[in-house]
Amino acid sequence: MDWEAYAREADARDPLKGYRNDFFYPEGKIYFCGNSLGLQPKGVRESVNAVLDDWAKWAVEGHVVGPRAWKPYHERLTGALARLVGAEAREVVAMNGLSVNLHLLLTTFYRPSGERRLILMEDRPFPSDRYAAVSHARLMGFDDAVVHWPRRSPHEPLYLEDLLRFLDEHGKKVALALVGGVNYYDGQKYDIQTITEAGHRAGCVVGWDLAHAVGNVELKLHDWDVDFAAWCGYKYLNGGPGAVAGVFIHEKHLRDETKMRREGWWGHDKATRFAMPPDFVPIRDDEHVITAESWQLSNPAILPMAALEPSLALFDRVGMPALLEKQKSMGTLMENLLRDVPNVKVLTPAERGCQFSIAVENPKVYERLTAAGVVGDWREPDVVRVAPVPFYNTHSEIVEFVRILKTTV
Template sequence: MDVATAEAQALRLDEADPGHRHLFHVPPADGGEHPESAYLAGNSLGLQPRATRDELLADLDDWRRLGVEGHVEAGRPWLPYHELLTAPAARLVGARPAETVVMNSLTVNLHLLMVSFYRPAGERTRIVIEDTAFPSDSYAVRSQARFHGLDPDATVVRLKPRPGTDTLGTEDVLDFLAREGHTVALLMLGGVNYLTGELMDIPAITAAGRAAGAVVGWDLAHAAGNVPLSLHDWDVDFAAWCSYKYLNSGPGALGGVFVHERHLGNPDLPRFEGWWSTEAATRFEMTPESRPPATADAWQISNPPIFAMGPVRTSLELFDSIGMPALRERSLRLTRWLERLLEEVTADRPLQVVTPRDPARRGCQLSVRVGAGNAAELTKRLRHEHGVVADAREPDIVRFAPVPLYSTYHDCWRAAAALAATVGQYSTKGQPR
């Protein structure tokens, strides 16, 4: 497909399948001929919803008007503010409200959860992650091993793809659990791998991990808001996610936590406690001992940061109004369109898409391995010369994420055309692709 034909088709697809771009602020292009960026980096930081500013300013105005009385008299009173996020967050991840709480940031939440759920004993001491886990997860589990007096090099198992493959298959995880599951205290993988965009088979892996006697937790940083989730029905022990990627809640936004209801109210489960981990009805009796509720709120420690919660609430309202099933269907269409374009671009260039081709095994991200190796330099050129915003993961991966909320088919075309123009100026047909 030549460049003009592909662009015309992209514009027709956008007319038929427009998405929700009008609800977001799209940054201006830093280069190229288009006024707006082709923003395909929502897997790193989502765009700002147009509603966020006004709703955040309304919360700020309550502080200006009311001072301390805003805790009970604000338009959205601050004392129970976090409860406004609970039900929509639960719906987003397929949980029950009692199992869900929005708090802290991702790695802090993983540590708080591992306090409860990583309990090495006897030969069952190992923590299993994927070899391409995000570095902060690696740091977290290694530090947990050290905290328990264990050697992290011996305790942390990093599962690798089979030779000749780029992604860790479900069968690889299941085979490991069948052989060595009796040594595993905690299995904690990424639901969608940050590097390759691979979607793991969460229910199958969870069932195998629990059958092997391990606790199974998930890092859903790249899964929440990207793919449909059913954490309660899948019997996941715990999960945590961030809200600044697909959930569009701003840089460093608050994360979320899921704890399966079978663990709620268990007095034998160790847990750190603080001001907000006691039941709300008796919080101001100021007793010296906590009375934790039989909900995920028991894992809270500090009072919620109201102005950080506002953007999360605004975003969750968008997901509630549109629905993950509709977003997933559009994601599949957009990602397949980008894949078709990249198939032509990579055919005669030193590029390789490493994300699984099966739509059921990926979210909306496609990762491209750059043969020359300098991914960071390539993404700079895409942005400054063509107005295409992607991101690099060194040394050789460029990630493109057509987010169904605000990305367009034309964005995908711009990305593919810019990649073709930047990596070898012409195709074998003599035309930029």
């Protein structure tokens, strides 16, 4: 098979090929690191400059005047984020960073009672998630409350049946499950709907860290009855370093007037916030339902929100189905080509997004890839992560990457 010719043809036919020009693409590189930091959309400078201009022109009045007033600025992001995660607008808010938001959500949703006090996570969760979970349990007086969906061996994926068995055996002791939608380490995509249902059957609250899932896989959080979720904006969402993050809280919880949260003035009723009342009143929408905005604490950083907007506009223009189709085509090519590379083991199973995690025998591989212009990353002890992203990568880059990989192993 002439893979180069195959890739050239696939790229020529690619309906998304023009979008690469909407990003600043690092010259001379194969950029396969969109799972860590997405590239800068070319519209970012203008969007950020517009905020700087408003600040220069209006000073404090910029909070309330002009088409991009800062007081309601976060609302500009809500619709696009809700579409990306499959949510109602009231269920979503852009705010803070991911780890901060996980803490805020754990405060609301980790309510241990009696023997139901465990927090269930996948094996090898992102460390920050584990720190958050362990610290919440400890704050409640519980040591050793975090348990993990067991892995059969280090280079194997996680199996749903093992989780279901765990829930059968220990589910009544689990207060909350917090799982990554796509695992950061091996790129395995979990079945969010099935796991959420299984958690609910066992009586647990089920929340998701979607850092590696948002903008990367299909999400229908509302319909899947997910209790809560959080994600960051700098990976597949291309919001820039330290981008503003996002939160989902299911409507059924928003309608539960007994739900508790950490409270700050930016979560207070918009109409009376500046009357500075002593008591907190959560934000409600036109139908008088509390919204996820009520979880906001501080007045938000406007510049990072402006930086995220152009990418969200691109997602709205292209839509996830087209991105997923190209992802599938590039992923299948990568999978086929990696089969012929000696001395490596692909850890990522068929259930995946863009990312491939490749365990290598030779510890020099990553260094050599980098020297040859491949931008991926390395995770100890032996894993190279690469993620061809539909917005700006090509089939030909995959062929070239695997050609280079073969020279490094």
